Amino acid sequence: MRRSFLARVAEMIKNEPDTTFFTADIGMWALRDILKEYPDRCTNVGIYEDGMFSIAAGMARRGLVPTLFGIQPYLIERTLEQIKMDFAYQKLGVNVVGTGAAVDYSKYGYSHYCAEDVHVLKAIPGCEFVAPGTAKEFIHLFNQSYRNGHPTFFRISDHPNVEYDINVEFGKATVIQQGQKATIIAVSVMLDVVMKVCKGKDVTVLYYTTLEPFDQKTLAQYYNKGKILIVAPHFEGSLTHDVIKAFRGKPVLIEEVAFPREIFRNYGTYDEKMEYYGLTPVNIQAKLNRLLETPLYETV
Numbered sequence: 001m002r003r004s005f006l007a008r009v010a011e012m013i014k015n016e017p018d019t020t021f022f023t024a025d026i027g028m029w030a031l032r033d034i035l036k037e038y039p040d041r042c043t044n045v046g047i048y049e050d051g052m053f054s055i056a057a058g059m060a061r062r063g064l065v066p067t068l069f070g071i072q073p074y075l076i077e078r079t080l081e082q083i084k085m086d087f088a089y090q091k092l093g094v095n096v097v098g099t100g101a102a103v104d105y106s107k108y109g110y111s112h113y114c115a116e117d118v119h120v121l122k123a124i125p126g127c128e129f130v131a132p133g134t135a136k137e138f139i140h141l142f143n144q145s146y147r148n149g150h151p152t153f154f155r156i157s158d159h160p161n162v163e164y165d166i167n168v169e170f171g172k173a174t175v176i177q178q179g180q181k182a183t184i185i186a187v188s189v190m191l192d193v194v195m196k197v198c199k200g201k202d203v204t205v206l207y208y209t210t211l212e213p214f215d216q217k218t219l220a221q222y223y224n225k226g227k228i229l230i231v232a233p234h235f236e237g238s239l240t241h242d243v244i245k246a247f248r249g250k251p252v253l254i255e256e257v258a259f260p261r262e263i264f265r266n267y268g269t270y271d272e273k274m275e276y277y278g279l280t281p282v283n284i285q286a287k288l289n290r291l292l293e294t295p296l297y298e299t300v
Helices: 002-015 032-037 049-061 072-076 080-088 117-122 135-145 188-198 216-220 240-246 270-276 281-293
Strands: 019-023 042-044 065-071 094-099 128-130 151-155 174-177 183-187 204-208 210-212 227-235 253-259
Touching: 002 019, 002 032, 002 065, 002 135, 019 049, 032 042, 049 065, 049 080, 049 094, 065 072, 072 094, 072 117, 072 151, 080 151, 117 128, 117 151, 117 210, 117 227, 128 135, 135 151, 174 188, 183 188, 188 204, 188 227, 188 281, 216 240, 227 240, 227 281, 240 253, 253 281
Parallel strands: 019 042, 019 065, 065 094, 094 151, 128 151, 183 204, 183 227, 227 253
Antiparallel strands: 128 210, 174 204
């Protein structure tokens, strides 16, 4: 995904004179020629994410289209006030592309983890959040939204889906399969692992790459006895509000396979962390079984 993004940025800067690009000390080698050729519109600001946002806001206010690149926790948590005041409050557009989603940078420890990104940004009205599952999906989603005038955050991963590469649409869920017994919400890079468990079963699988705005309309069509399983590479609970609103007035039973809301103090590889926190086919199958076996109403 990262290579596709950087190639798209180079193309954009060359061909669209109203675009600008800033990076926080990452990706410079791949964009060295662009940084050199267009110094008035492309800059490595160094480890200065909060300042980078404010500079970009000034450019957006003048009608330019800024794109920012950095590491996810620093782009979101270090700059939260700038996101809130410089972009959301001012109703300005920016494209923010963050690498190191969740525990992608597993060997660098908690300072480089960001499983809370979805929850944090969905709490700021006006912000959009996009989590593609493949490089092709990123390009499709970026091209559909990068000039829409909103602060749009793209969460790219070094661990994309391999089996499934979907023609996605910004702001819309994709129906992968339809069934009657439950609805599974597969988010971003979790689609492959979801389909290992759910393919061919009597359950609906909805694939989400745009998490804000959340496509409640499509979800509302698949009530399926009110049984919902969310499988997502971020903190559990980040989409619960959206699911409940989609089924307004109807009872729902929600299970989740996602990262627990805790500080990650353990170390290990990406695969070891996914196993440790249960983002695995085994746990998806166990949660699905429990969901199917549990009645929506408990009798007393």
